[in-house]
Amino acid sequence: MSKSIKLAILGLGTVGTGVINLISDNLDELKRRSGRDIIITEVGTRRQRDDIDPDITQNSDLMAIAASDNVDIVIEVIGGTTLAKDIILHAIKNGKHVVTANKALLAEHGNEIFALAEANNVHVAYEAAVAGGIPIIKVMREALAANKVDWLAGIINGTGNFIMTEMRDKGRPFAEVLAEAQELGYAEADPTFDVEGIDAAHKLALLASIAFGIPLQFDQVYCEGITDITLQDVNYAEELGYRIKHVGFAVRRDGNANSDGTDQTHSDSAGIELRVHPTLIPQNTLLANVNGVKNAVLVNSHPLGQTLYYGDGAGAGATASAVMADVMDLVRVLGSEADSSHSETNHGHHVPHLGFIPDQLSDTPILRAEQMITGYYLRVHAYDNPGVLADITRILSDAGINIDAILQKPAHKLGQVPVIILTLPVVESQMNLAIEKIEKLEATTGKVIRIRLDELA
């Protein structure tokens, strides 16, 4: 067997321990596949641990490990965007390949990190950063490399999906399910990143870059969480054949979809929509049936069409699987380096960090929220007045918004009827104007509740 591959694991939390366990459980399999011995030489941990193989050096100086001669690949699983960043940059400068699960760090500082890696002819691999054990990074960067991506839609936050699933299946309100998710350890004590969609936005930024070949632009992601979703809307959606899920969308708009240019309502702006938000999707799609903490990403590309990738989006085993898949890819590169006198010749073998050659990234604009095009679910509360439905539909019709379905429920409070309207896709700015008019009608009361809708077609 050729030269051993030496790994350092920085961080011995759930994921770091998962990686150690995976290597111990599957070492034969790893050798049979790679033809190499894969050994952990160093681990970075604040406290000395008794349960670690004594052959492995434990070190609390993570920067020293990142520069150690006894390490080929640095696995960063400490998380956070400060120390983790310093360590990764240091490892890169010291010629180490890096594997990381750190979505926040890459979404926010990936452009800088990847540029430094390119300059140092090393690779920063990040399969574990998006959708846990689902190999969506490899799929998008390599398996779909010959396709032009039109859009992708992902359930990429397990906690949020668990909450939406429980609300729908068991009729439990948001706050109650969130509390349970926290007890189960799915959600952090501060659940903001999950329920406000920030975690999903980090992952979406990564997915969008490798889908379209654009720089990472986390700060451009339109982000809406699930905290305002009520059981009432969950149930109305089901009644109409839809399901509310928290979904991240990246959509390429080529612009001017209407060739005559006269229909201002639906006129496309060219650019890319990056958005995470609750959305109605048809019940009979696979994505609508991704339940609990599971993740899935649906990709629509040309000429392949729709493909879907499903599995565990978090957890020790799934994340360790993704981390070690990256290691196995790097082992092949390192294997060749060991045999070759010209280590610089390996550059050609790296898949570019964002799937596209760095100087080929495009500056396609990211669309503002008002420019985005989606269908809508509207819940309007109106007094039970024979003319009100006519008024509402006229406002929508005047705005060029096509209605797909209407559900008028019996009055649930004194004289008030909820009217549920599903619309075909429309530019958000146009919908904003229509809603403003609907809210001003004498016969309507309160705010119009709106949730986006996507047919995934």
Place this chain on the structure above:
Amino acid sequence: MSKSIKLAILGLGTVGTGVINLISDNLDELKRRSGRDIIITEVGTRRQRDDIDPDITQNSDLMAIAASDNVDIVIEVIGGTTLAKDIILHAIKNGKHVVTANKALLAEHGNEIFALAEANNVHVAYEAAVAGGIPIIKVMREALAANKVDWLAGIINGTGNFIMTEMRDKGRPFAEVLAEAQELGYAEADPTFDVEGIDAAHKLALLASIAFGIPLQFDQVYCEGITDITLQDVNYAEELGYRIKHVGFAVRRDGNANSDGTDQTHSDSAGIELRVHPTLIPQNTLLANVNGVKNAVLVNSHPLGQTLYYGDGAGAGATASAVMADVMDLVRVLGSEADSSHSETNHGHHVPHLGFIPDQLSDTPILRAEQMITGYYLRVHAYDNPGVLADITRILSDAGINIDAILQKPAHKLGQVPVIILTLPVVESQMNLAIEKIEKLEATTGKVIRIRLDELA
């Protein structure tokens, strides 16, 4: 831009034309991702075609193309197992990388073809051979490389799945739907390969080898088609919460599951089950909701758990996507060769053909049908006799077979009642004996209808 990559496409049927169209549609995308110019230099076609770019050489001598100095990668999409084999072996001997969609050829002659490719330091890539555009080969060989696969279950024949979907959704009988599938071009004039499960068995042989690191053993695949599935059984299955699908299974059995060894009924033989057959799976699984001509593969591996991959299993676009993903992988290898004086150093970069280093393939035995373990759906026809249910359940119980559900329907013919029984997993040999006894009961009539059942848990 570096040296161009020169492709030859052998065969201008649906897939070959799809590849040409893909390159024409997505050339910018291919260049942005690979940093190379990718050009078709030669096409192999019996008849001169007017619709091909005049810069491309058309040649009816496919063996000459396979050895041409003007070609880096040979794309074989003529199909069949005779001429295609000669061409591929010739291309390999001439140092060409090969991309093929030919599942029958690889399932039957892959061991020989891959060995020759290893010896000649070239790669034969075959993403398009299994499940069309779903990147299951890359996923299994690379993304799941750190996992130990426990089992996989795939809907890997679109025609068969279309037929099963139509039977269930529309209550149409097998023969009628098959005729439609032939009209729609999904099924060949001779539908044997599809409806008898042979096409699925070819694909399963490939999937099993890369899942477990075993040589290709198509001749060991247990194969049952869908021609005997009736609407009656489709409907009973639905009533019990299951759905009948044609599924390929590859299952690793470690043996001796029952530590005390006393329970002969359920004693495991160590080995691998390779089987394609109709099977009941729970309605609420994603796999049960893969409809029409779509394909999906569900993989259960440690530590990742279950992941699922879904998309188009056939068609020009999906197959071309897979073919060109292979080309893009090879482009990276060729790119490095162009820069390097030592082409032999690239060996380390190839993922091994079957995902495992060739000398690490294992000789794990393939289990015989009688050794396989599955649940069963049984349909027994009995005279409406108060003791018959007791007799049947006693036979099963004496054989150590656990009953999971029973459905006794009202008599549909003079005095005859269908009794539907679902069992927990049992070794087939044991079920064979029990069925023999049930068929000998005075109160039963005709053969017991049996369909396997899998909870996918």
